[in-house]
Amino acid sequence: MTQLRIRSAVAEDLPAIAALMADCGRQQAGVQWPPAAGEHLLVADTGEGGAVLGCLRLSAAIGLRQPRYWYHVGCVVHAARELDLFQRQRTLLLGNNHTGASELADIAWARSGVPLAEQALVLNLLVQTAMLLMARRREAFASHLVVELPGLRDVAGQAPFWQGLGRQFCRRDPLLAREQFGDDWRAHAAALLPRQTVYASFLPAAAQEAIAQASPAARVLQEVLEAAGLRYSHHISIDDGGPVLEADVDTLGAVMASRVWSISLRDAATASVPMLVAQGDAGNWRAVLVQAAVANGKLALAQEDMARLGAGEGAQVWAAPLRSEFGPLSGCVAARA
């Protein structure tokens, strides 16, 4: 068993990150290095020199230079008692509603042969560590946090949602466009898309069914995010129709429960609770899951946990208790070759 830790990415992580992205079907994307101002790239690994099992990019504010577009999923009712008619219709309206929000993006994690519980653990620690960083530097982030989940795609990577809606307005193949422009291709495509409300019932069945559906491989991520306090925002991606989750940052459990502590050495006999403890700052952020106790107003950690964190007695850390719906919080994953 190996202990997980989360830390800011370094240049040496790029090949591993690229491999994870490919594993998640985003080989074309790649991540920007070094991260732009306001962007933080976090990775999960199994210790010094250990395997990188997941990555995540936290952006302070999105859509302020290149506009970002989503469809708002609304509802209209057509009702006439005399006709015994009562029909609810879903509507889609293109817009930039989440502009300025903070975002968790480029979330990729080792999937092949990894049990779902372990995938969930890696994702949960990544997400919670990002939230701790938002709490640590609260003023640097927005009041609103969003996450786009990947939507439904066929084996060739084509999305039925795009086939049913976008393709009628934009002839360019979305996969080739993404290769050429990266994620910005969606802003270019948005210029071609309908600006007024679209009734979902005009779309083919497969496109309608894809609205706000996360891809099966991303369901574990959706569960982790929802457990962390995010909810479906009634917005979807314009290309694959995947759901956009959102939360008010100040109401997130990890943000509300986090506080700054001085650390001390824990007496092994003291009762302890699982906590995510982070240390450092943006660009040099690192977190581990530990068993911690409160003693004399300080957060008491075991010696080896302090070492994993790279902090000594008296150091300041940011910590939040972790509840988990994903099995025992050992913070351990099975060591793999």
Add this chain to the structure above:
Amino acid sequence: MMDVSPGQFVLRPSTPEDLPAIERIAAASTFGINSLPPDRDFLLARIERSQHAFQTQDDASGEESYLFVLEDTAAGRVIGTSGIAASAGFHDRFYSYRNEFAVHASEALGESNRIHTLHLCHDLTGYTLLTSFYIEPDYADTVAPQLLSRARLLFIAEFGARFADRVAAETPGLCDANGNSPFWDEVGRRFFNMDYPQAERLAGGRSKSFIAELMPHSPIYVPLLPETAQWAIGQLHPDGELPFSILLDEGFEADTYIDVFDGGPTVEARVALLRTIRHARRAVVGEAPLASGPWHLVARTVREGFRATLAQIAPGGPLAALDAAARERLGVAVGEAVRIAPLVLDEVASEEASA
């Protein structure tokens, strides 16, 4: 083609005695578009409303609905109907879809597309509406349809205060024998979950705008519609081709509006620009010993007792010299006023060109 003389047709206001003929016409009309449903009580009420409209002294309350019949005097029977509603949607709003086009362009992707949308609108509310056109198929290739359709314009010109200065006409869109239309099936049905005849039945004699109010109020993006429905936009039912072509020749525009139910074109125009109206003039009836000269539409200038027919009138002069037979058809005496317009507008066009 039937062997007919242009002079054997007379257009006049409908009367209750015409009910059997109008019932026959209602039964033969294309489903869905005719404002003459095969319903005896409804038709009688419609005729009585029309009689009232011709009689009333109140100018232009807007709710008048005029129903004309065309008689073949040689056969001694009614062979067609046409009507005018003074103000479309008088009791309510008049709904249409307006065709709009927007060019969506992305410089980065090097792509630009002309996107067709349909906008639910009330643009035509208050327009004068030409309605209820029906001619027996045997007469389709004669001049009778010209008189039946265009005499209405002479009536409008004569009693302009009773009508709007813009005029529209609905023409039937594509539908099958059961009244199902591909446009309704892909647009209306998504909001009603029933076929159009069923929706009309359930609406129970309410105005069509009752149904229209339940239609989508956001623009409909045509590229999202299946091909059958896209193709039906602005397409005529074959039964509508004849009245449609007469109106296009008059100068009606067919590009802007379509019917919200079946997608058929709704044509519209400024009354003053219609060719029959522009070339119509008032004249005093004179005496011609023999009919001669080009054929004209000739209409009386009274409301009650309005009549129109086709007659030969020699060109030039302030008088409209009519032979005795034509005067008898119209019920006019020498010295009375009539309004006349040339039957064949091609000749007018060449006159215009040479002028």
